[in-house]
Amino acid sequence: MTLRERFTADLKTAMLAKDAPRVSAIRMITAKLKDTDIAARPKGVTAIADDEIIAMLKGMVKSRKESVELYTKGGRQDLVDKEQAEIDVIETFLPAQMDDAATEAAVDAAIAESGAASMKEMGKVMAILKAKHAASLDMSKVNPLVKQKLGG
Numbered sequence: 001m002t003l004r005e006r007f008t009a010d011l012k013t014a015m016l017a018k019d020a021p022r023v024s025a026i027r028m029i030t031a032k033l034k035d036t037d038i039a040a041r042p043k044g045v046t047a048i049a050d051d052e053i054i055a056m057l058k059g060m061v062k063s064r065k066e067s068v069e070l071y072t073k074g075g076r077q078d079l080v081d082k083e084q085a086e087i088d089v090i091e092t093f094l095p096a097q098m099d100d101a102a103t104e105a106a107v108d109a110a111i112a113e114s115g116a117a118s119m120k121e122m123g124k125v126m127a128i129l130k131a132k133h134a135a136s137l138d139m140s141k142v143n144p145l146v147k148q149k150l151g152g
Helices: 003-016 020-043 050-073 077-091 100-114 119-133 139-149
Strands: none
Touching: 003 020, 003 050, 020 050, 020 077, 050 077, 100 119, 100 139, 119 139
């Protein structure tokens, strides 16, 4: 089942269950997806691929996490709860993230594959990790690990 089909199926399920917050979050996702599809039209693409949808979802989670920080500082717990609920719904559509051991193994394999020996070659390692594990790795958490292993 593609992500687009999952959005539709989950929306129907949420509507039947009268789960208004989930319905709202899934509708927000589909609206963002339509905007992204429209933005891709000049490139000759009518519908973006699942990997681009995953990137879009990650961006949505990131912006909401930033909002949570700001709302927390501002003492707006009601808005923090709303944003966190949206994050929880969005994350149900994202692939499972690698645990620490798997992440470290992936970094070691990428370093070995690239032949990187210093910080100057960090870009090669990051490119390999992104190509192979973009959906299941949080690149912001991988970055410090790669730096540490390359002696940075």
